[in-house]
Amino acid sequence: xxxxxxxxxxxxxxxxxxxxxxxxxxxxxxxxxxxxxxxxxxxxxxxxxxxxxxxxxxxxxxxxxxxxxxxxxxxxxxxxxxxxxxxxxxxxxxxxxxxxxxxxxxxxxxxxxxxxxxxxxxxxxxxxxxxxxxxxxxxxxxxxxxxxxxxxxxxxxxxxxxxxxxxxxxxxxxxxxxxxxxxxxxxxxxxxxxxxxxxxxxxxxxxxxxxxxxxxxxxxxxxxxxxxxxxxxxxxxxxxxxxxxxxxxxxxxxxxxxxxxxxxxxxxxxxxxxxxxxxxxxxxxxxxxxxxxxxxxxxxxxxxxxxxxxxxxxxxx
Amino acid sequence: xxxxxxxxxxxxxxxxxxxxxxxxxxxxxxxxxxxxxxxxxxxxxxxxxxxxxxxxxxxxxxxxxxxxxxxxxxxxxxxxxxxxxxxxxxxxxxxxxxxxxxxxxxxxxxxxxxxxxxxxxxxxxxxxxxxxxxxxxxxxxxxxxxxxxxxxxxxxxxxxxxxxxxxxxxxxxxxxxxxxxxxxxxxxxxxxxxxxxxxxxxxxxxxxxxxxxxxxxxxxxxxxxxxxxxxxxxxxxxxxxxxxxxxxxxxxxxxxxxxxxxxxxxxxxxxxxxxxxxxxxxxxxxxxxxxxxxxxxxxxxxxxxxxxxxxxxxxxx
Numbered sequence: 001x002x003x004x005x006x007x008x009x010x011x012x013x014x015x016x017x018x019x020x021x022x023x024x025x026x027x028x029x030x031x032x033x034x035x036x037x038x039x040x041x042x043x044x045x046x047x048x049x050x051x052x053x054x055x056x057x058x059x060x061x062x063x064x065x066x067x068x069x070x071x072x073x074x075x076x077x078x079x080x081x082x083x084x085x086x087x088x089x090x091x092x093x094x095x096x097x098x099x100x101x102x103x104x105x106x107x108x109x110x111x112x113x114x115x116x117x118x119x120x121x122x123x124x125x126x127x128x129x130x131x132x133x134x135x136x137x138x139x140x141x142x143x144x145x146x147x148x149x150x151x152x153x154x155x156x157x158x159x160x161x162x163x164x165x166x167x168x169x170x171x172x173x174x175x176x177x178x179x180x181x182x183x184x185x186x187x188x189x190x191x192x193x194x195x196x197x198x199x200x201x202x203x204x205x206x207x208x209x210x211x212x213x214x215x216x217x218x219x220x221x222x223x224x225x226x227x228x229x230x231x232x233x234x235x236x237x238x239x240x241x242x243x244x245x246x247x248x249x250x251x252x253x254x255x256x257x258x259x260x261x262x263x264x265x266x267x268x269x270x271x272x273x274x275x276x277x278x279x280x281x282x283x284x285x286x287x288x289x290x291x292x293x294x295x296x297x298x299x300x301x302x303x304x305x306x307x308x309x310x311x312x313x314x315x316x317x
Numbered sequence: 318x319x320x321x322x323x324x325x326x327x328x329x330x331x332x333x334x335x336x337x338x339x340x341x342x343x344x345x346x347x348x349x350x351x352x353x354x355x356x357x358x359x360x361x362x363x364x365x366x367x368x369x370x371x372x373x374x375x376x377x378x379x380x381x382x383x384x385x386x387x388x389x390x391x392x393x394x395x396x397x398x399x400x401x402x403x404x405x406x407x408x409x410x411x412x413x414x415x416x417x418x419x420x421x422x423x424x425x426x427x428x429x430x431x432x433x434x435x436x437x438x439x440x441x442x443x444x445x446x447x448x449x450x451x452x453x454x455x456x457x458x459x460x461x462x463x464x465x466x467x468x469x470x471x472x473x474x475x476x477x478x479x480x481x482x483x484x485x486x487x488x489x490x491x492x493x494x495x496x497x498x499x500x501x502x503x504x505x506x507x508x509x510x511x512x513x514x515x516x517x518x519x520x521x522x523x524x525x526x527x528x529x530x531x532x533x534x535x536x537x538x539x540x541x542x543x544x545x546x547x548x549x550x551x552x553x554x555x556x557x558x559x560x561x562x563x564x565x566x567x568x569x570x571x572x573x574x575x576x577x578x579x580x581x582x583x584x585x586x587x588x589x590x591x592x593x594x595x596x597x598x599x600x601x602x603x604x605x606x607x608x609x610x611x612x613x614x615x616x617x618x619x620x621x622x623x624x625x626x627x628x629x630x631x632x633x634x
Contacts, residue, residue, distance in 0.1 A: 048379070057374050062365070063398055069383065070390055070397065074533065078387060081380055106529035108425050118520040125527055203435040210446055211528060212423035216391065 011138050018135045022236075025098030025124050026091050029112070032120060033089040036113045040077045044069070048079050076110040080223075092229030096220070099236045102128030103243060105208055107215030136240075140248050147173065148252050166256045177249055181209065181242045192231070193219060209242045328455050335452045339553075342415030342441050343408050346429070349437060350406040353430045357394045361386070365396050393427040397540075409546030413537070416553045419445030420560060422525055424532030453557075457564050464490065465569050483573045494566055498526065498559045509548070510536060526559045 051057075051065045069079050076088040087093065088110040100107050101124060112118050148169070155165040186201030196204070196217065204217040220232045368374075368382045386396050393405040404410065405427040417424050418438060429435050465486070472482040503518030513521070513534065521534040537549045 052374060052376055052379060054374070057369060057371070059369055062369060066386065066396055069386070070395060073387055073390060079383055080387065101529060104421070104528045106423070106524065106531045108531035108533055111531050111533035115514075115516055118516060122520060122523045125523070125529060129527055197432075199432055199435060203439060206439045206442070207423065210442055211421045212418060212442060213530065214423045214425035214428050215532060216425055216428035
């Protein structure tokens with residue numbers, strides 16, 4: 001098998017492992033949290049029935065009742081009649097929670113109730129967050145040619161100068177991302193979620209794809225939603241692909257800034273030689289350029305990372 | 318003024334501007350959200366009084382009441398008696414919210430109620446998130462010498478070989494970060510927040526510094542907390558410094574991996590020449606190394622980013 005084939009096989013393996021990791025997290029979260037949730041739910045039902053049985057409601061008893069209602073609500077257990085049917089810790093919801101954990105979006109609409117759940121969340125994110133970043137990077141590496149290098153080439157062939165071509169390409173890519181990952185999903189969300197306006201949808205997309213994840217708007221939490229598990233999986237795919245596109249956009253912007261000298265303009269005065277060199281490393285090359293002559297700097301720059309076993313040359317003290 | 322002085326002046330300017338940006342956000346959020354919150358709060362008080370005045374509580378009226386209570390609670394307005402004194406949108410709380418927005422932590426314990434607030438959140442984060450990343454990077458660049466390059470040098474001078482020195486250093490740094498930014502703050506939080514256990518504190522620190530920010534535990538939200546604004550500012554400083562240390566740790570790990578060939582081991586088979594080269598660029602140098610001879614690869618590598626105006630050489634299609 002050639003290296004391209006191997007590379008795609010590895011990517012498929014990574015994504016498969018990512019899905020397995022999410023499923024594993026979902027199973028563990030579900031088995032830890034569901035019993036605790038069920039107990040809390042039963043408690044709340046009993047509490048509500050007891051409250052309704054009182055002959056007269058005093059301010060103190062109402063206060064007591066509300067304290068417990070709001071505490072349960074914090075953990076995603078609502079006392080409302082029409083919300084008791086669905087669990088926050090069924091398989092799809094647990095997977096959705098695991099996904100928001102490893103992508104660092106973290107809506108917090110459901111949170112672990114038990115200490116075991118909290119401890120597992122820490123361990124799960126400790127492995128999951130770097131792994132997700134790895135999978136995202138691997139995916140971006142592979143769509144880079146299709147969405148960045150190819151189109152820029154095409155623009156250049158159609159007669160544009162190299163620098164304007166990268167700007168035109170970036171603007172086009174930005175428009176594409178805003179259309180496909182902000183405006184279109186916002187329209188879909190505002191249609192599917194009955195209480196969401198278009199602005200709510202847009203706000204949700206933005207807050208999610210920036211990984212802020214406030215959690216005031218979370219799709220698939222309304223009672224009686226049809227095909228809820230399927231919808232949650234669709235939102236998870238949207239989040240993953242959206243984050244990938246945000247990362248691609250950031251990388252393209254960085255490449256374009258490099259090309260236009262914007263990086264060095266924005267860059268802080270150097271305090272570490274190595275960092276600056278690293279950031280200034282050119283990523284692009286001119287077609288019609290004559291190869292530069294090796295300078296002293298090129299000669300003194302090590303080529304094999306394996307042969308540089310300390311941080312010494314950047315020690316200027 | 319020398320370049321080091323200028324560099325520190327620029328950093329001070331950046332941090333000052335960061336604080337001003339947070340204050341500006343706090344003022345805008347406060348002025349937009351406070352009136353809406355006050356109105357909701359008054360509504361809730363009236364609702365509660367009306368509910369208590371009923372001669373008998375029916376299941377339907379309780380359901381109605383609870384729906385409104387829970388909706389208000391979602392926006393951070395509680396009907397409980399002892400929580401009505403403090404606003405979620407006073408200056409300190411608004412600044413805390415602005416801070417969780419730009420650092421992408423996003424607890425979501427308070428969220429904008431009005432459409433204006435939501436729209437402003439989008440614009441504010443659009444500028445604030447990249448700016449925060451810039452400030453964090455600038456800070457990390459400056460503590461890199463003190464906490465990474467200096468100590469590694471010291472370890473080498475004390476007789477350790479370069480590679481083991483970087484491992485020992487990374488382990489020491491990791492222990493320091495875990496102690497100072499996870500265990501110690503967790504102990505402080507569990508002491509200050511009456512309802513938090515040590516695990517709760519640790520869980521909060523971890524979920525925050527990974528920018529997941531579930532928001533089930535947020536410091537300074539309990540009623541009757543003393544010196545609340547001061548406490549919130551302290552938590553903001555903790556978050557900022559903690560994120561800086563997490564970033565430093567990540568960078569040190571990356572440097573160490575480079576040195577030990579772990580990066581290339583973990584790296585996916587190349588699909589883009591430029592990306593791989595960029596990632597493999599060595600950051601460290603060996604003291605006793607003979608300078609490598611310029612190879613063909615070095616000669617063909619452009620040295621001045623300003624002279625490379627397209628993405629063409631990475632186009633292999």
